[in-house]
Amino acid sequence: MNGPLTGTGTLLRLALRRDRVMAPVWVAAAALLVVSMPRALGAVYATGAERASLAASMNANGSMRALYGPVFGESLGALTAWRSGVFGAVLAAVMSLVIVVRHTREEEETGRHELLCSGAVGRRAPLTAALLAALTADAAVAVLIAGGLAGQGAPGALALGLGIAGTGVVFAAVAAVAAQLTGSARTAKGLAAAVLGAAFVLRAAGDAGTPGAGSALTWASPLGWLENVRAFAGERWWVLGLFAAGAPALTAAAYALAGRRDLGTGFLAARPGPAEGRLGSAGALARRLQRGAVLGWSAAFLTAGAVFGGMADGVAEVVGGNERTREIIERMGGRSGLTDAFLAAMAGLLGMAAALFAVSCVLRLHGEETAQRAEPLLAHPLGRLRWAGGHLAVAFAGPALILLLAGLGLGLGHGGDAAATVGACLAQLPAVWVFGGLAALLYGAAPRYAAVAWAVAGAALALGWLGPALDLPRQVLDLSPFAHLPRLPGPGGRQPVPLLVLTGLAAALTAVGLAALRRRDMTA
Template sequence: MMRTFTGTFTGTPSLVRLALRRDRIMIPAWVLSLAVIVIGTASSISTLYPTEAGRASLAASMAANGSLRALYGPVYGTSIGGLTAWRMGSMGPALAGLMTLLLVVRHTREEEEAGRLELVGAGVVGRRAPLTASLITGCGASLLLALLITLGLLTQGAVGAVAFGLAFGAVGCVFAAVAAVTAQLTESARAAKGIAGALLGVAFLVRATGDAAAPGGPEWVAWLSPLGWAERLHPYAHERWWVLALFAGVIVLLVTAAYALVAGRDLDAGLLPSRPGPERAGRRLRGAYGLAWRLQRGSLWGWAFGYAVSGLVFGATGKGIADLGRTNKSIADEINHLGGTHSLVDSFLAAMINFLGMLAAVYIVQAVLRLRGEESDGRAEPVLATAVGRLRWAASHLVIAAAGSVVLMVAGGIAMGIGYGASVSDVSGQVPRMTGAGLVQLPAVLFVGALAVLILGAAPKMAMASWSAASLTLAIGLYGPLLKLSRWVLDLSAFTHLPKVPTAPATATPLLWLLVLTAALTASGLAALRHRDMG
């Protein structure tokens, strides 16, 4: 029988069950997807590098290439498990952190902002119960992921599998605790996610900076990031179990801070004061499009900054790829699988711009689903009570979503052109080239957004399923070619049908077909939205 919580923790078990019921699809989708990707990566490495000599050659190539160390981290072991830990040891835990911060904010600040937490709090529920339940849910999902990864990699060595699984679980718990703090700071769930997501991005950049500097440089910088700790746990390479104490210490500090903050603020309030608005709205806020821009602009600028930084990093990495290709044919083949078969550097740049395109699909789904948030939280009703019709209201957000996608791909392309052009003394030539490559990704990005519009219009209660389209796009695009999946599986992603610019010329036919399908799906979604009940 479950132990009953008393005092400020009263009702925690019931809230945990409620959270698990609400996320009965979201949590398994995240956990299973990440576990399958990790296990599939191990299988791919065993196929590509079946011999110890081949794996040792790969490890030596990585150690000599600062660009790829920045992307993937250093190699600490040459076994199949060790190379899997290298390949997934930074990006995988970062995705686990993203999963948990979204879960914690969803069950704390989002519930508070929507007014549901006030209703729950009117019952027999302690002050700290909602925060505790969200932490149990987020950390539980992380530990479940750790267990699945451990079981999936047992054949590569039990000790290393446990260490690698714990690396995922520990990072997930750290960012669950980070989100628990940010949820107390602001009055908006969007801001809480933005701050926690920005801290996750900073952790990744700090880790990349330290890894790129090793060996011989300021490698200690990577120790400033929890993602760097996950790598330095050394799964499959003389494990450093004491690193787990760093995770435990930070988690305890952050959770303690979150509990102190939740006890010191009013319900619905944030510790960071919100600025009062002017008495009268400016001209830009007197229309649907001005309001949509005001609601969406903060998210867009944050994404654009991330794209600019990522583009510079990817572009600067390009020059080192050529040297790597001359020393390691297997890596060259992998890059060509992702980006085409022209020159190795162009293949790498094509793969990276394609990756930015797939991330833009995540942005556009987020921007489209802002409509559902406005509708379900009751903020759309006052707008629609004026002369603004449903289609105009929806179009205001969709135009921002589409234009924002253009901004992201242009920012990423320009930054990548600057990063690569500076390394080869050809900025003026590379900037327009990579900007064009970025624009080629837009039909696929818009297609994913159109799927979200269709689901939102026809089945609003299943609107969150739109994230499945973005997740599927990312998973197939990132790992499908490397895992040599069947062609019909690869074709499920719209990005598979795009020309691999700049390795190949941009052909109009697939781009036009994607745009036609995008228009049809968007029109169908808007027609359904126009005729269904709101709320």
């Protein structure tokens, strides 16, 4: 019989097959971020007294509470939940919203949804399959986290795993609603990501103002619900009921909206463009297409810089006499004084995040090609290099803008020399450009494997974030281009050779990628 859920199982298997690479990578990243933390924390804070001192200093610092949340216990499990719980939940949320939008709005936008629904597929089957695919990935995250942390205490490990997975499920439902409201996959992802950003800001504002995660702002955010589960610190199992209630409510809203709209349309109508075109070049079109991403990343980097800068003055108090923590910060930021080392480390982390932005800008070319929007443009007197050059200009100039704003934020937050922090952030550009060049090479030469650039950039971010804490060998850390940059602010900034070498490498990778793009078949 043909009912509203007919074909759900088949569509679910199709979604899982299409995500057979992407989803496991996301699951592994979210789980490893959490599971690797006890070892790193145990190496730094080996005794109960050191962990108690850390918890007290973190809870007394409003900036630290805003970034990570409050600490509810002194065990390694409680510190793991504090240090990585929110960020693991953010990764699970991003994974979930990408999966749901990919198998709903993106399918409608490309026309594949209409083709599938012409067969024996029920009206609610595609949305149901997308939600089940996200639920499967979130369940895998919960299992890996619970299993990996079981040695720290089974009840706490299960509570943390369920809380992180619950956050992912809630934002899968948020993405399902966004997919019904908007007419494009990009807008749907942006809307769902904006909700996630608002949730993070609400939690941060609540935690900064009120210790103990008891603020109304904290309770208004799903990320705040995760904190209030209090894994490894007297678990509040009833808080998980908020996830169990919120996700079905949002899912019901998505189903109701899906039943009241036409296929391919959204409730938020796109604004009509001008009667006459105003974009006179391929570069202007690229800037228009990438404008929203540049503005969003700029605001995020300015805010992050201000937060990290505000934490710099209190880093000496947080470290105290813990030589291991001091050593980790110095491995990340150099030996130019603890405050300068911390600022240098934060500049490096912001640079690694900017590499993700550069990769996304370059791979927009791949999205335009696979969506068949590039072919009509190239049918006119527009060469491939001019078309690609517009997006590459954004990919190389955009990181300069967001890192400039991050440096200004660091300087303003720290109240120190803004020129020094701006220089520290802009010094990350050659390494960022290397990842942009790699993405250009993969897209031009082997577009099927262009997404590998995401994995490489993510691996560099993981090396920079966790490598010093895990005391990885220098040879491993040196695999990242960021390991060869001068550590600024501080002495030793006059090291132009690494900057020139990395810039030349980025230019070479980009040139080879463009040469390959000229010679290959489009949509190949």
